[in-house]
Amino acid sequence: MKFFINIRQLSGLVLVLFLAGCTSHVSKTAQFELSTMAVAAGSTNQSDNQTDNQADSDDYEDEYADLDSQVADPLESWNRVMFAFNDVTYRFIAKPISKGYDFIVPSPVRTGIKNFFYNLTFPVRFVGNFLQGKGTNAGFEFTQFLVNSTFGIGGLIDFYQRVEPDNPLKDDEDFGQVLAHMGLGDGFYIVWPLLGPSTARNTLGMIGDALLNPVTYISHWKPRLATVGINTVNGLSERLRGYDAMKKNAIEPYSALRDGYIQFRKGKLER
Amino acid sequence: MRPIIIPTLIGAIYYLLVFWAASPVWAQAPSEARQALEKTVNLVLEELNKPEIKNSATRAQEMDKVEEIMAGLFSFEELSLRTVGPNWKNFNDDQKTRFINEFRRMLRSSYANTFEEYDGEVLNYVGETPQGNQGDRVQIDTTVLSKGKQIPISFRMINKNAWKVYDIVIENISLVQNYRSQFQSLLQKGDIEGLIKSVSQKADEFNQKNKIGQ
Numbered sequence: 001m002k003f004f005i006n007i008r009q010l011s012g013l014v015l016v017l018f019l020a021g022c023t024s025h026v027s028k029t030a031q032f033e034l035s036t037m038a039v040a041a042g043s044t045n046q047s048d049n050q051t052d053n054q055a056d057s058d059d060y061e062d063e064y065a066d067l068d069s070q071v072a073d074p075l076e077s078w079n080r081v082m083f084a085f086n087d088v089t090y091r092f093i094a095k096p097i098s099k100g101y102d103f104i105v106p107s108p109v110r111t112g113i114k115n116f117f118y119n120l121t122f123p124v125r126f127v128g129n130f131l132q133g134k135g136t137n138a139g140f141e142f143t144q145f146l147v148n149s150t151f152g153i154g155g156l157i158d159f160y161q162r163v164e165p166d167n168p169l170k171d172d173e174d175f176g177q178v179l180a181h182m183g184l185g186d187g188f189y190i191v192w193p194l195l196g197p198s199t200a201r202n203t204l205g206m207i208g209d210a211l212l213n214p215v216t217y218i219s220h221w222k223p224r225l226a227t228v229g230i231n232t233v234n235g236l237s238e239r240l241r242g243y244d245a246m247k248k249n250a251i252e253p254y255s256a257l258r259d260g261y262i263q264f265r266k267g268k269l270e271r
Numbered sequence: 272m273r274p275i276i277i278p279t280l281i282g283a284i285y286y287l288l289v290f291w292a293a294s295p296v297w298a299q300a301p302s303e304a305r306q307a308l309e310k311t312v313n314l315v316l317e318e319l320n321k322p323e324i325k326n327s328a329t330r331a332q333e334m335d336k337v338e339e340i341m342a343g344l345f346s347f348e349e350l351s352l353r354t355v356g357p358n359w360k361n362f363n364d365d366q367k368t369r370f371i372n373e374f375r376r377m378l379r380s381s382y383a384n385t386f387e388e389y390d391g392e393v394l395n396y397v398g399e400t401p402q403g404n405q406g407d408r409v410q411i412d413t414t415v416l417s418k419g420k421q422i423p424i425s426f427r428m429i430n431k432n433a434w435k436v437y438d439i440v441i442e443n444i445s446l447v448q449n450y451r452s453q454f455q456s457l458l459q460k461g462d463i464e465g466l467i468k469s470v471s472q473k474a475d476e477f478n479q480k481n482k483i484g485q
Binding site: 064067249250251252254256259263266 | 454
């Protein structure tokens, strides 16, 4: 998502938010550790008198305990409002647009556009890999870019996928991951209007991504906005399908999305 | 990179069952846990390949059968207590039983329709890692190739007389962890009875949709 952003303004705001978040995150973690210690103390007492049958199910290894509230959400009330705003926007604006677009633009063209923009954002992934010391992946990214830009006609066709079906590039590396690799914590969870869920760190990362995205350097705002618009609308149906599926299965959609986002990002870091 | 795209991957949970029904191509002497998983997956596949599934008259009945086979692989109790987390000890026995039943009903109906999406996907065994230090838990890692993309899916299993699945992790998103965060949020706002009611309502909602779909 490369919406046009006034980087100077945004980075100031983000920095303030980030610093605020870091302090609140520390206190939350401390609180949380205290509460887990209390729980742990409680469960050892229980295992002492294991004659009770019920104790069996109470006294299990809770491998999920340290995942609870691992990223603080001090802005929850703002975030919930943004979540609701995004939800309405998706349903009543994005969905009709996406349906109309998919009706007019045939599927192969959509794939071509998707491939084109994927190829265009090569610098983001290449530098992301490089800065995380993932030399092999950076090499693969480079080869992929060369092959697709030439044989794949400027990236329209994912030619590399055909010659190298075992393409190891399963992950898109980005600046959020670079910052995490450097040891920067998530800070806190934040839902941006239209952009959706993020954390303080990944928001900083988005700025880095934008700086490496060629689209940012289109000099006039009209063609730049048009380019961003095409890319966004083109990928819309895929995103909406995922969002709908998430919401359909959720009992409390806000928490479901927050947790899903955090787990997904965490998984990316482990790979 | 593109935060809005993240919900897409969260949505992978929706495709849960699509990947169930896949034929494993597994080498090596399989562990007990893997055998249990493989057996169920094969049974489900067998049912899905029957002509009855294509026939709208026998379809519903066939789906019940598939659901029944799948439910046998899960331990809904292990799944429930982990999903509720630390609050589980505040549930009385009656509430525990009712919660397990409603959650089971909800999960079962949530995947009831997704079999239609099955498109010959294949579940590939990647490896397995023991979990915890009691030797009764294991995580089995697999991948599924869907629409040109490798999607990692892991099954967390526990040995309670037999190996049962208590969590499924798709694209690093754990089903248990995801519902756990939702239930914690609901329990902060309301009580245990309210939570059970919410789960029950969701199950009803799914069942309603499934009926319309048929």
